[in-house]
Amino acid sequence: MMMTKVDVQTNLPLSEAVLFILLSLAPEPKHGYAIMKDVQTLSESRVVLSTGTLYGALKRLLEQGWIERVEDADGVAEESGRPRKAYALTGLGRRILDAEVARLRSLIVTAQSRIAEEPA
Amino acid sequence: MNIIVWVVTWGYALIVRLYPRVFRAEFEDEMRAVFAAVAADATKGGRVALLGVLWRELRDCPRNLLVARWQEAHIGIKEANMLTGNSDTPGMLRGDESLFRGLAALLSKRAALKRAFDILIAGFFLAAVAPLCAVLAVLIKLDSPGPVIFQQRRVGRNGRPYTMYKFRSMLCGVDGMRAPVSGGRDPRITRAGRFIRRLYLDELPQLFNVLKGEMSVFGPCPELSQ
Numbered sequence: 001m002m003m004t005k006v007d008v009q010t011n012l013p014l015s016e017a018v019l020f021i022l023l024s025l026a027p028e029p030k031h032g033y034a035i036m037k038d039v040q041t042l043s044e045s046r047v048v049l050s051t052g053t054l055y056g057a058l059k060r061l062l063e064q065g066w067i068e069r070v071e072d073a074d075g076v077a078e079e080s081g082r083p084r085k086a087y088a089l090t091g092l093g094r095r096i097l098d099a100e101v102a103r104l105r106s107l108i109v110t111a112q113s114r115i116a117e118e119p120a
Numbered sequence: 121m122n123i124i125v126w127v128v129t130w131g132y133a134l135i136v137r138l139y140p141r142v143f144r145a146e147f148e149d150e151m152r153a154v155f156a157a158v159a160a161d162a163t164k165g166g167r168v169a170l171l172g173v174l175w176r177e178l179r180d181c182p183r184n185l186l187v188a189r190w191q192e193a194h195i196g197i198k199e200a201n202m203l204t205g206n207s208d209t210p211g212m213l214r215g216d217e218s219l220f221r222g223l224a225a226l227l228s229k230r231a232a233l234k235r236a237f238d239i240l241i242a243g244f245f246l247a248a249v250a251p252l253c254a255v256l257a258v259l260i261k262l263d264s265p266g267p268v269i270f271q272q273r274r275v276g277r278n279g280r281p282y283t284m285y286k287f288r289s290m291l292c293g294v295d296g297m298r299a300p301v302s303g304g305r306d307p308r309i310t311r312a313g314r315f316i317r318r319l320y321l322d323e324l325p326q327l328f329n330v331l332k333g334e335m336s337v338f339g340p341c342p343e344l345s346q
Contacts, residue, residue, distance in 0.1 A: 032150055032153075032154040033153070033154045050177045052177055052184035052185075053180045055143075055151050056143075058147075059146065059147065
């Protein structure tokens with residue numbers, strides 16, 4: 001799929017919840033519970049997702065092709081015996097995450113340089 | 121503690137049931153499993169922590185339902201963008217501000233629907249009662265001197281004043297006169313007026329107010345302007 005720079009940019013900025021979900025999937029695929037825990041850790045408990053919010057976001061992210069379902073390697077759910085579903089970033093999802101991080105970085109750089117200026 | 125566990129379990133079951141069927145078909149099992157795990161974690165923190173888990177679900181519920189309904193209605197990215205006024209991403213992904221804008225757009229869409237409904241009903245009804253109105257106009261004119269249509273300032277939506285129309289059922293120049301204290305005939309009301317009031321025909325001209333968008337077919341009784 002062709003994805004130009006402009007297309008990625010139109011999806012920014014991300015909401016905090018989505019940013020943290022994508023971040024938590026960046027190192028490796030995770031299932032729902034692991035995403036929740038990770039988001040809580042990453043945000044220092046500032047963002048605590050409810051299951052409704054998490055799966056609402058996951059559904060949308062799946063539909064947009066930012067993430068995909070994969071079979072969880074080390075996991076069979078205890079009760080059901082079925083393989084647990086895990087979620088992984090797609091190439092598009094990673095590009096969007098990278099673009100968002102770049103946007104935030106340039107924001108920080110701008111903000112810091114302005115704050116560092118001598119008061120007039 | 122047991123009762124708390126029961127409340128949380130059943131509370132969550134109820135909340136999950138609020139989500140649209142399509143959404144549940146895809147995610148309910150997973151959501152329940154995740155919730156069970158989160159609740160199990162919270163049990164270590166005691167009642168408050170456990171209730172907090174349920175509270176979180178409740179708190180997020182309205183917003184999530186809205187998003188889920190959009191998704192269920194297959195409001196694709198394009199339509200969601202129209203609703204949210206965003207270029208590419210629907211409400212939830214953009215944060216709450218755009219969600220509220222989306223909600224506003226949804227509501228204004230409903231307002232447009234209501235308006236269309238009003239025009240249709242009022243137009244149809246006006247056409248149907250036009251001959252009757254002509255007869256009433258003649259009756260009122262013959263019965264007592266004065267205009268056929270009685271006009272009064274009322275306060276409409278958002279406090280906007282407008283002129284409400286009714287068939288005149290009273291004598292002219294009796295605005296200051298009071299209704300009789302007890303029983304009996306109100307001397308201000310004309311013979312034709314009594315007739316049209318009994319059948320509520322005096323309200324018919326308000327259909328024009330509806331057509332003009334000042335009133336709605338269904339809505340509160342407008343207050344008199346001071």
